Amino acid sequence: QQQVKQSPQSLIVQKGGISIINCAYENTAFDYFPWYQQFPGKGPALLIAIRPDVSEKKEGRFTISFNKSAKQFSLHIMDSQPGDSATYFCAASRNNFNKFYFGSGTKLNVKP
Amino acid sequence: DAGVTQSPTHLIKTRGQQVTLRCSPISGHKSVSWYQQVLGQGPQFIFQYYEKEERGRGNFPDRFSARQFPNYSSELNVNALLLGDSALYLCASSLRLAGDNEQFFGPGTRLTVL
Numbered sequence: 648q649q650q651v652k653q654s655p656q657s658l659i660v661q662k663g664g665i666s667i668i669n670c671a672y673e674n675t676a677f678d679y680f681p682w683y684q685q686f687p688g689k690g691p692a693l694l695i696a697i698r699p700d701v702s703e704k705k706e707g708r709f710t711i712s713f714n715k716s717a718k719q720f721s722l723h724i725m726d727s728q729p730g731d732s733a734t735y736f737c738a739a740s741r742n743n744f745n746k747f748y749f750g751s752g753t754k755l756n757v758k759p
Numbered sequence: 760d761a762g763v764t765q766s767p768t769h770l771i772k773t774r775g776q777q778v779t780l781r782c783s784p785i786s787g788h789k790s791v792s793w794y795q796q797v798l799g800q801g802p803q804f805i806f807q808y809y810e811k812e813e814r815g816r817g818n819f820p821d822r823f824s825a826r827q828f829p830n831y832s833s834e835l836n837v838n839a840l841l842l843g844d845s846a847l848y849l850c851a852s853s854l855r856l857a858g859d860n861e862q863f864f865g866p867g868t869r870l871t872v873l
Binding site for chain 2: 651653681683688689690691692693696736738745746747748749750751752
């Protein structure tokens with residue numbers, strides 16, 4: 648059973664546009680939701696993370712929106728740039744455990 | 760300051776063989792986790808070690824084992840390799856055990872089983 652479901656599988660956005668990636672989870676015990684960015688040949692790197700006590704967190708061009716009742720969270724990339732082209736993974740974990748459940752990934756391609 | 764390092768970078772093995780992958784965490788990090796990332800999928804949790812003790816195990820067969828050394832480096836061992844074990848194996852280190860502290864991933868070891 649997949650604990651975290653991610654969509655879309657791939658995304659093409661024009662430079663300057665908004666990229667939106669969605670994730671849904673089942674386990675209500677999850678209380679930490681990070682997003683990772685992965686470039687080819689590299690390991691994932693933490694982009695931004697949120698706890699369920701807030702509905703939104705913004706860091707620069709990246710925003711996480713969190714809907715606890717719907718058990719959904721999303722990543723918004725504003726003013727998308729070609730350098731943002733990468734694979735993005737959402738993840739979830741319980742605070743007492745360092746076991747992360749990852750989504751299946753979204754390959755973002757930002758066209759110049 | 761060096762990040763998480765993993766060796767080797769690439770590895771080719773045949774079915775039935777055994778493999779050992781190595782990870783050096785960021786200096787000062789006491790937690791090391793291992794993940795398997797099959798092409799086109801997200802990483803899947805294999806093990807977590809903290810202060811040299813196993814603290815978590817994912818849904819992987821007993822062919823997979825790991826250990827952490829006094830210097831906090833870690834090894835992942837896979838016995839009796841299967842074709843399906845072909846994947847990128849990622850090591851991640853973090854300061855603490857808890858889930859809300861940042862995990863830093865290494866570049867991974869690409870294992871190909873023929």
